[in-house]
Every structure is written in C-alpha cells, then in structure tokens.
Amino acid sequence: MESLKEKILQLKKEKNAVILAHYYQQPEIQEIADYVGDSLGLSQEAKKVNADIIVFAGVHFMAETAKLLNPKKKVLLPDLEAGCSLAESCPPDIFKKFIDAHPHHIVITYVNCSAEIKALSHIVCTSSNAEKIVNSVPENIPIIFAPDKNLGNYINQKTGRKMLLWDGSCVVHEAFSLEKLIALYKEHPDAGIIAHPESENHILETASYIGSTSGMIDYVKRSPKTKFIVATEAGILYKMQEAVPDKILIPAPALEDNTCACSECAYMKLNTLRKVYDCLLHESPEIKVPKKIADKAIIPIQRMLELSK
Template sequence: MNIKEMQDEIMRIKKEKDICILAHAYQSHDIWEVADYVGDSFGLAQRAAEAPQKTMIMCGVRFMAETVKLLSPEKTVYLPEPDAGCPMADQIDYDLLAALREKNPGYTVVAYVNTTTEVKTLSDVCVTSSSAVKIVKNMPEKDILFIPDCNLGSWVKKQVPEKNIKLVSGGCPTHVRVTVKDVEKAKAAHPNALLLVHPECLKEVTELADYAGSTTGIMDYAAKSDAKEFIIGTENSIVSHLQLAHPEKRFYALSKDCVCHNMKMTTLGDVYNCVVNGEGESITLTEETMQKARKSIDAMLRLG
C-alpha cells in the first residue's frame, strides 16, 4: 500500500465510521491531507466540540487529546500514538504546582494550555500562545504566577508591564534549541527574509523577530505578507507546509534542530490503524477531574 492508497482508505473508512480527524500543525503533510481540521491545540479542541462526529482522533500529543476530551466529554477521543507526550507539560505536575501555590499565596495561577489535565485542575486560568497577552491584560488580578514556560511568560510580561508576573523555570525543549547564533547565521544567508518566531523561543531570539506569535499566527502572517522570503522560527514542519501552500514565496528553517520528536512519532500508519482497527489509546478522565480542569478553561474563554 502506498501513501495515496492508505490515505484513500482512511478517508473512506472515517466516513463509514463517522470519525473526525484532528491534526496539529506540527504533523506531517500526509496526515494533514486526511484531517478534517488542522491547527493549534486549543483551536482543534474547539473544532471537535462543534463537530457532529462522536469519535475524534487527535494527531498530536497527549495533553492535546486530553483537552479535546475536556471540551467534548461525551465523545470518544483517541490518541493514535500513546507514547506521544509533551516534555514541557511533564515539567510540572500537581504536587509541584501545589507547592508553588503554597509558596506564593495570593498569586493567581495562569497555566499555558501545554499542561496536563491534572495541573489544570489546580490552575485558575488557562491560556494559549495566541491569547495569553489579551487574557492576562483582561484579568483583574495583578499578581500572577505563569506556568510552565518562562519564555512565553517573559514575552507576555514585556507586553503587560502593569502586572506582577512571576515565572517558573520551564519551557519547550524544541524551541529553546534555537539560539541568537542561529538568527545571525540565517539572516546572513537570507538578508531580505523576515524572521517569524514562536514566543516559546528564548527571549533573546524572540526580541530579534519581525513577528512573534502562535504557530497559526506565523502561518497567517506569512500568507498575508507582501514579503517573499521568511525565516521560520518554530517546528520545522511548518517550513514544509508553508512551501506547499505558497510556492511563489521562499521559507527557510531558523534551525535544523527545531524538531519536535514527540510530534514526529505519529505516522500515517498510526492514523490508519486507529481508523481501521481502533488502535491507539482512548482517553479517559474522571468526571471530577474534568469538572475541576474545565474551570481554568472556562475562565480563559470568559476573559477573551
């Protein structure tokens, strides 16, 4: 079976079984082509909640599948590759956050969506990379403990100086591989290219960018810009996706090392086996856990 034949079977069977396939933007293009929706993690969870299908396959990592389940508790949610996790989400657990809350009384906990459901149960407000600045600005509280990504947190802190934002040591191992030297090298090779980066990158890298924003924000910026060349400072799959979408423009990876190995674990074959044979893992969360975790997500939606 070649790629096209496998894709055709996935498309045929998902319609027969009334399955919706969600693909995070960092997935490979052969998975994009069989997906019903492609995007950032929370946006996909919202799409899943609106979709008529009762079975969801989340092609991404574990916290993303859990978020889909949180917003659609009545639906069956599969993670086709159970070992696909998020190192950043694993950097902080319930006990560590409980200790941080005790150490910082009076602080409101703002949790990046890239956290486990268990951590969300102990958080006050959830944010995405695209909504973090707006939500923190809209919060009435001044003292904020931002977890777990100190790079995204410092980016928010710079734009919302009126808030007292305390950061913890944590971040995305993929994005922190990118250095200022990478920027200098890429700019020297492509002096006319605009630099677009994700705010999970190191602070000193983000400060050099022509645009900093979420993955979909980067893709939208590149699509709408009149510029013809771009250096992409996020997971390298985005370079390939942009080249396919805009062949008249040129896209360059900021660093060859900006690769998320967990995202790369999910293959088209995993999606095929999940659709055809129900393989993968069905995400289960207790009713109590979902109710507690939803409070931080509801607060996010309420604040913008």
C-alpha cells in the first residue's frame, strides 16, 4: 500500500493534480488527499483549485459539481459507479413535472443531486448552510425542497417554514435503528449522541447535536464530553478520531446485523487506492457535463457560494 501511495503522490506532482476527498472515503484515500471535507467545503475548495486535474474521491454528483465550478479543468472520478441513493431518488423528468405543478415556488435543492436537477433549481444548499439558504428566501415565497425529505423536515422545524418536500432519502441515514441506539445509549449513558440531518426524525430527536459532517467534527472538538455515539456514515470516524484522539467515538447501530455496528455507504466505498492511481495514470474516467445543462446548473451553485461567504 505504501508504494501505491508513493506512486499516486508522484503522479499527482507530475500531472499537476489535486485529490479532493469526502469524509466518507476510505482512510487510506483521506491520507493522500490534498483536502478532505464535507460537500460545502469541497465545493468551496474545488472553486479555488489551481491544478490542471482534479481527482474527486467521492461520488458522482460531487465530481459533477467540481466540474461545473471548473469547466476548463479535467475532473476524474476513480469509479463511475460511485453514485448516490439520495441523488437517484430524484429523476429529472419526474422532478420537472413536480416543479411545473407548483409554478410559484422557489426551488432549493440539496447538493446531493445530479447536474440536471441543479439546472432546474434556483439555489443549491448543503447540510451546513441549508438553514441560512432557506432563511434568505422571503417568508411569503413558497419553497420546494429536494431531494432529501429528512433534511427538509429538519429545516422546516428549525425555520418554521412549510416547504413542499420531495420524497427522497439516503439509504445509509435511514438505516439507523432507534431500538439499537437506545440500547447502546443505556450501555454508554455518559455519551453524547450526534447526528446528521439526513437521518430520520426519531433519530434526530435523540441527538444533543445535529449538523453536517464538518459541523459534527467541530462539535466533538468543542464539547467537554469525552464519549460520543455518531449517527452518520462511518467514514467520518477516521478524521473525527484524528481531531479528538483522547475521546471515545462509537458508530450508531444500523437496522441490519453488521459486524462493525455502523452504516457505510457502498457507493463511497467503491473508490479504492488502486482506482485513484489508475484514474490518475490513465486520466479516466473523466466527468463531463453537457454545456446546456452546465450553463443552467452553475447558477444556483454560484448563488449558494455567494450566500455562504
């Protein structure tokens, strides 16, 4: 593995490439990345990149967003099959009909969606800035929020809005078992429960902190507590443990019986160190977005980045 890492670092140098990785990637990929972050951080970083090539160790919609922000750069995704159950829960043709049926609504979409969905939107948001983005819309203007109904429901509760929610969700964040979580908490009553807002409401109601992946890391760093049960994709535990080496982190249990007692995104884990090397070596698979879609999709992303400053 070490020699493969060295080869990647050498190739990266030769080709003037950067590796951007999401918190849910394998630890060995996070170790060689130039930047590791959540969707907002990665979007902001992608915009600042000076390299010729961006290797996006994440899922398809993230690499697509990087391409929209860097149309002249080559954007590579180690495995084209690295999709997203949430993004796939919102097919563009059906979503277009949904929008047409509610013509006076502003359309806010969570970044976890395809470029085609972004092209149908007024503003994009991430879990870090969703509340701020929704609050930027005057209260008398109705909002469609897609594709995540759990995040939308959480933001409705936080803002007092009654956004019209698309019925989409992330299979990983809907896999947590409340029954097992309560049993785990009984074993560790001194632990703080922290959760991602893509989780279902009954999980969020148990949490002492709800936030994005980067928000969760910041919270465990600041909190006086020394033990946490973490309800999000288990890949976050690597960077989180790095940030708080003296604290105990326990992954929240999923409904199915699994040996690690945690939920993992199968799509995120499709990327491997070998695939990172191969994609950089062959400069493939390359992410391309048709100009007609890209020209429309970039507008709501730029609006989000402006509002996030």
